[in-house]
Amino acid sequence: MIPDDDPSRSLTVASPDDPGTTFISLAGNTYAMLITGEQTSGAYCLIEMRVPDGGGPPPHRHDFEEMFTVLEGEIEFTFRGEKHAAGAGSTVNIPANAPHNFRNVSGAPARMLCMCTPAGQDEYFTRVGDVVAGWDAPPPHLSQDQLAERRQRAIDLAPTYRSELL
Numbered sequence: 001m002i003p004d005d006d007p008s009r010s011l012t013v014a015s016p017d018d019p020g021t022t023f024i025s026l027a028g029n030t031y032a033m034l035i036t037g038e039q040t041s042g043a044y045c046l047i048e049m050r051v052p053d054g055g056g057p058p059p060h061r062h063d064f065e066e067m068f069t070v071l072e073g074e075i076e077f078t079f080r081g082e083k084h085a086a087g088a089g090s091t092v093n094i095p096a097n098a099p100h101n102f103r104n105v106s107g108a109p110a111r112m113l114c115m116c117t118p119a120g121q122d123e124y125f126t127r128v129g130d131v132v133a134g135w136d137a138p139p140p141h142l143s144q145d146q147l148a149e150r151r152q153r154a155i156d157l158a159p160t161y162r163s164e165l166l
Contacts, residue, residue: 016135022131025131026125027055028139030050030135031049031050032050033126036122036123037119037122040119042119049113050110050135051102051109051112054103058165059099060165062097063096063097064116066121068113068115069091071111073106076104077094077101080098120161121163124157
């Protein structure tokens with residue numbers, strides 16, 4: 001039996017051009033929080049990622065599913081130690097708990113969508129990164145001490161967001 005409609009939930013139309021979009025600078029990447037867990041009652045979040053050439057996160061794992069659709073460029077995913085190339089139009093699903101990371105190997109900036117289910121990664125990125133004005137905003141100039149603090153914050157908050165940095 002399908003439950004009744006929940007009229008307290010509203011339609012979400014997301015665009016990185018919306019004035020309410022939050023942009024996060026994190027490890028040289030810029031992420032737009034398109035649809036947050038707050039908007040989906042925690043079911044999922046959707047993040048547009050812009051990753052500079054050579055950019056990407058360190059190896060990590062988490063207990064939730066993560067799906068990427070490459071919009072521009074080429075991303076090399078390392079999944080359980082094996083490298084896999086994904087070009088524009090490709091979709092990659094990372095199963096929960098599997099060690100992985102990715103690297104932009106395009107020679108130019110890359111763009112992709114990242115969906116995490118359930119949500120939480122959106123909150124983690126917001127708490128670990130720095131809010132910036134938009135895609136074209138430069139990342140903050142951080143001292144070595146500030147960079148070390150951001151890294152430590154990522155490590156300290158990872159368990160709260162069901163993640164582990166490897």
